[in-house]
Amino acid sequence: xxxxxxxxxxxVTQMGQEVILRCVPISNHLYFYWYRQILGQKVEFLVSxxxxxxxxKSEIFDDQxxxxxxxxxxxxxxxxxxxxxxxAMYFCASSLGQGEQFFGPGTRLTVL
Amino acid sequence: xxxxxxxxxxxSVPEGAIASLNCTYSDRGSQSFFWxxxxxxxSPELIMFIYSNGDKEDGRFTAQLNxxxxxxxxxIRDSQPSDSATYLCAVILTGTASKLTFGTGTRLQVTL
Numbered sequence: 001x002x003x004x005x006x007x008x009x010x011x012v013t014q015m016g017q018e019v020i021l022r023c024v025p026i027s028n029h030l031y032f033y034w035y036r037q038i039l040g041q042k043v044e045f046l047v048s049x050x051x052x053x054x055x056x057k058s059e060i061f062d063d064q065x066x067x068x069x070x071x072x073x074x075x076x077x078x079x080x081x082x083x084x085x086x087x088a089m090y091f092c093a094s095s096l097g098q099g100e101q102f103f104g105p106g107t108r109l110t111v112l
Numbered sequence: 113x114x115x116x117x118x119x120x121x122x123x124s125v126p127e128g129a130i131a132s133l134n135c136t137y138s139d140r141g142s143q144s145f146f147w148x149x150x151x152x153x154x155s156p157e158l159i160m161f162i163y164s165n166g167d168k169e170d171g172r173f174t175a176q177l178n179x180x181x182x183x184x185x186x187x188i189r190d191s192q193p194s195d196s197a198t199y200l201c202a203v204i205l206t207g208t209a210s211k212l213t214f215g216t217g218t219r220l221q222v223t224l
Contacts, residue, residue: 031210043156043200043214056211091155098210099144103155 002026004104006092012110013082021077021107023092032075033093033101034067036060043091049075082111113138116203118215126223131188133218135201138182144204145177145184149197150217156200160186191222 005024013019025032034046047057049067066078075094079086089108093101117136125131133147144163148156162168162175162184174187184203188195198217205213 033210033212035212042216043202043212045211045213048210055209058211089155095210098204100146100158100161101210101212102158103148106155 004092004094004102006090006104006107008107009105010108010110012112015084015111016081019079019082019109021079021090021092021109023075023077023104024073025075025092025094026096026102027073029094029096029102031055031095031098031101032067032069033095034077035091035093035103036088037091037106038088046077046090079109082109084111087111114215115139115205115213116201116215118199118201118218120216121219122221123218124221124223125191127191127193129191131191131195131220131222133186133188133199133201133220135184135186135215136182137184137201137203137205139203139205140179140182141206142179142182142203143206145175146202146212147173147175147184147186148200148202148214150200151197188220191220193222193224196220196222 007022032049037043047061048055089106091106092104095101147160150156160175162177168175172189176185200217201215202212
C-alpha cells in the first residue's frame with residue numbers, strides 16, 4: 001500500500017540554524033501539506049501546495065518558512081532560522097483531491 | 113468558540129463494548145469531516161470520512177453526521193485493546209479549500 005515517507009525521523013538543531021524537512025508524498029497525489037504538532041497540543045495546519053504553488057497557509061507559516069517541490073517526488077519544508085518554539089512533530093500529508101489526506105510518520109524537530 | 117471541539121477524555125470502555133466519540137464544530141457551512149486515530153508518538157491515521165448527513169459504516173466503525181446540529185460522531189463496535197488511542201476529529205471549514213482543522217482529540221482506553 002502506498003504511503004507518505006518523511007526524512008529524517010528526528011532532527012536536532014541549534015537555535016538560528018536552517019533546517020530542511022523532506023517528504024515523499026504518495027506518487028499519484030496532487031495536493032501536499034505540512035502540519036505540526038507541539039507536544040501535548042493539537043495538530044495545526046501550516047501550508048498546502050498544489051500545482052507548484054502555495055494554495056493556503058496559516059498565520060504560523062511566516063517568512064521563516066518555505067516549501068518547495070524540487071523534483072517530481074520530493075516535497076520539502078525549510079525553516080530558515082529556527083526558534084525554540086519551532087520544536088514540534090512536523091507531519092507531511094498528501095491527497096489525490098481536496099479530500100482525504102494521508103499523513104507521513106513525521107519528523108521530530110528539536111531546537112536547542 | 114473553538115472551531116472543532118472534542119472532549120479530551122479519557123473515555124474508558126470495556127473490551128467488546130461500543131465506544132462513542134463526539135465532535136462539534138462551529139462553522140455551519142462545513143462539508144467535509146474526518147476521523148483520524150493517533151497512537152502515542154505516531155502520526156494521524158485516517159479511519160473514516162463523511163460528507164453527507166447520516167451514517168457511514170466501515171467494518172467496526174460508523175461515522176454519524178448531523179449538519180443541522182453541527183455534530184459528528186464515531187462509533188467503534190466490539191472495542192479492542194488495540195483501539196486504545198487518541199481519536200482526532202478534523203473538519204474542512206468554509207472558505208478553506210482543503211485545510212484540515214483539528215480538534216484536540218479524545219483519548220480512548222479499552223480495558224480488559
